[in-house]
Each structure stands twice: as structure tokens, then as C-alpha cells.
Amino acid sequence: MRRIIKPFITAIFVMLLAGCANTKLISDVDPQVDISKMKSFHVVKFEKDNRGIEKLIANKLNSMGLDASSGTNKTPSHPVDVIVEYQDKWMWDLTMYMLELNINFRDPETNYQFATGRSFRTSLARKSPEEMVDEVLNDIFRANKVVSQ
Template sequence: MSIEAIPMLRKRRYLLAMSAVALLTLPGCVSQQSASLTPGFNPSNVRRVHVVRLPADGRGIERLIADEFRRLGRVATIGSETDVPPDADAVVTYADRWMWDITMYMISLDVTLRTPGTLFPLASGRSVRSSLVRQSPEAMVREVVGRLLNQPES
């Protein structure tokens, strides 16, 4: 049956229903990457970082973050907020959020570079990827850390 054969009222309902379906499926394609640097912050001054491990993190995100800093030529240590080495240029904190859609996947990752001691935020970055545009945790870490250090995407 063609759409022209549907009476006007049914046609409006049909178009409204199709519009609703389209709007409901759009959020499945959300992808957002961003970084915010404090004025005066120079990422090239960050040579040594200390990644603060979340106590409840059983997925090893702190290791992925430290490995990415190392890949970009920085020295990275991992530990608690009280284990910060005296020569650290920045403390790295993070928050990861996971969702279930057939499998578990990371929907968002927030990473913040902070000054040792005061933990004042120097730079923060974020990657959000919904189910249809999901990436591996390694790729999301690479996106965020690269943006924090003003690195071209690789």
C-alpha cells in the first residue's frame, strides 16, 4: 500500500511515528571528544605524571592511561593520591563509565591533569562514545590523552 492511499489522519500518525523512531535512534550515534586547558598551561612542560588509580577500578584503566603517556614520551607512575613522586609535574585523575549493550563497553572517559599538592586542574579531557560508535578503552584513552597534550590524532 502506498503512502498516498493512507487517509490523511493515518498519514499524520504514520509520519509522527516514523519521526519518533528516527529521533529515538539518533542518540545511538553520539560521539564527543573535548579538552579544556587552563590559561597559561603548557602541555610540553608535563614530562612526569602520576596516575591515581581508582580503588574500585578492576579494568586497568590506570595502566592504559600510564602506557599512553609513556607512548607519548612521558614518564608515568601509578599509585594512590598519597604516593605522588616528588618530581611529578602532574597528577592524573580519571573517571570511566561503562554501559551494557550486548557486551560491556566504555561509554565515557574523563581525564584530568592536576598540579601535585593542590590538585588544581590544569587540563581536562573527555571522550563519550555511545554503543553504535563505541571504541576500545585503549582508543578512548588515546583520544583523551592526545587532546590533553595537544598531540595530533594517530
């Protein structure tokens, strides 16, 4: 009887634990837009953000060889190809962690949203904010390459 119960309890525990580790990475890019031709970006600070995520996004774009700035104004002081907006959600599970990050690319003249990316990670699958910014932006640019081929 013990031989049956012990593996059964272990299996249930593993299934419950696995259910707590959810991840989702989704990107969608308008197939009519070629992001690779866009070189200048302005990241608008999310009003509720006090962790500097706009700077992480701008730094990642700069590290990709693009010209990126960030600030609170939706209209930058200089012309740009893309307005980047984001929204971050945080949760508490022994420590604060980023649960979700949404990043949107908009045309600065028409306000048309032509690209969006989302990363969702529960506590057991958490990543640092820098890693979540990296994975969302990389996925948006990867999705655009697939569409434009």
C-alpha cells in the same frame, strides 16, 4: 501509497538509529599552563576501577615520550610534574563498554586542576578503552597547543 510509506518508515528508522550513536569529546586547558614543559606524570587509580585504566593512561603517556607511573597513592614515591586522575563509567548493551572517560591533570603541590578531557560514547559509537584513552589525551595535548600558540 506503498511508495510513500516505505521510504517514510526507513527514514524514521534511520533517524532513531542515529539518535543512539552519540559522541562527545571535550578538553579544556588553562591557557596559563604549558603542558609541553611537563615531563613526569603519575596516574592515580580510580578506586572503583577494576579494569586497569590507570595503566592504559600511563602507557599512552609513556608512548608519547613522557615519564609516567601509576598506582593507588595520590602522592607518588618520586617527584612528578603532574598528578593524573580519571573516572570511567561503563554500561551494558549486549556487552560491557566504556560509556565515558574523564581525565584530569592536577598540580601535585597545589592540587589545582589545570586540564581536563572527556570522551562520551554511546553503544553504537563505542570504542575500546585504549582508543578512548588515546582520544582524550590527544585532545588535551592538542587543546594545549592551540591555547599556547
